[in-house]
Amino acid sequence: MSGFLFEQVVFGPIKSRRLGISLGLNLLPEDEKHCTFNCLYCECGWTVPINKRKLSFPPRDTIKSELENKLKAISGKGSFIDAITFAGNGEPTIHPDFCTVMKDTIGLRNSYFPDAKVVVLSNGTMTNNSHIRNALMMADINMLKLDAGTEETFQKLNNPIIKITLQEIVDNYKKFNGNFIVQTLFTRINYKGEIIDNTQPAELQAWLNILKKLKPALVTIYPIARDAPISEVEKISPGVLNKIGKMVEEAGLKVEIYN
Numbered sequence: 650m651s652g653f654l655f656e657q658v659v660f661g662p663i664k665s666r667r668l669g670i671s672l673g674l675n676l677l678p679e680d681e682k683h684c685t686f687n688c689l690y691c692e693c694g695w696t697v698p699i700n701k702r703k704l705s706f707p708p709r710d711t712i713k714s715e716l717e718n719k720l721k722a723i724s725g726k727g728s729f730i731d732a733i734t735f736a737g738n739g740e741p742t743i744h745p746d747f748c749t750v751m752k753d754t755i756g757l758r759n760s761y762f763p764d765a766k767v768v769v770l771s772n773g774t775m776t777n778n779s780h781i782r783n784a785l786m787m788a789d790i791n792m793l794k795l796d797a798g799t800e801e802t803f804q805k806l807n808n809p810i811i812k813i814t815l816q817e818i819v820d821n822y823k824k825f826n827g828n829f830i831v832q833t834l835f836t837r838i839n840y841k842g843e844i845i846d847n848t849q850p851a852e853l854q855a856w857l858n859i860l861k862k863l864k865p866a867l868v869t870i871y872p873i874a875r876d877a878p879i880s881e882v883e884k885i886s887p888g889v890l891n892k893i894g895k896m897v898e899e900a901g902l903k904v905e906i907y908n
């Protein structure tokens with residue numbers, strides 16, 4: 650199954666289940682998915698291996714001018730947006746100018762829609778870099794991925810294409826002192842005859858233990874919403890997600906469930 654790719658730097662606005670009317674920013678190439686993960690459920694399809702990448706990130710000036718043109722057009726029509734969201738065809742923080750693009754975006758948001766939130770959806774793999782952490786902290790909503798509680802499930806489900814462990818990611822998340830939002834996608838996958846299931850009790854307990862240490866401002870949980878690169882990706886039911894949400898609340902953390 651091929652993935653869904655955004656063909657523009659600025660896309661939408663679209664109605665997001667988590668963020669309202671959201672204008673998307675795609676800092677990745679328009680025809681390839683680039684990421685440090687290769688999640689089995691990724692709606693963008695499989696990650697292009699590093700040695701086969703075209704390395705054609707949109708330049709900072711292009712991103713800035715395209716965003717400004719779009720914001721001007723939306724404002725000119727008397728419409729509004731709730732959010733400007735760094736998302737798109739992969740992991741936004743791998744763009745070489747991510748930090749300056751963040752500053753540009755906040756400046757444009759302030760000029761055109763000062764009430765809109767600047768949001769980043771990141772897999773957190775670049776949070777070992779203090780510049781990236783600082784740029785993420787500039788966003789109003791810094792949403793970092795945590796799909797697994799154990800190393801085994803992390804490696805199988807998120808399938809990183811760089812050498813990284815769950816523990817390294819968790820250690821980097823600690824540096825935010827709870828000023829971030831966790832995003833967790835729950836699923837059950839049959840991949841090459843093996844079941845990968847982050848809703849299993851032991852897995853959930855390990856995930857909760859990490860959350861209790863990190864104390865994020867909010868935990869958001871959700872199932873898959875679009876096609877994945879493989880067909881055996883199960884959409885977790887609202888009943889199961891609600892039960893997981895209750896466990897998060899009982900751990901003393903705030904949770905939002907997007908079914």
Ligand code: SF4
Binds near residue numbers: 686688692739807
């Ligand atoms: S981190 Fe996001 S973009 Fe990267 S592979 Fe996973 S789902 Fe896809």
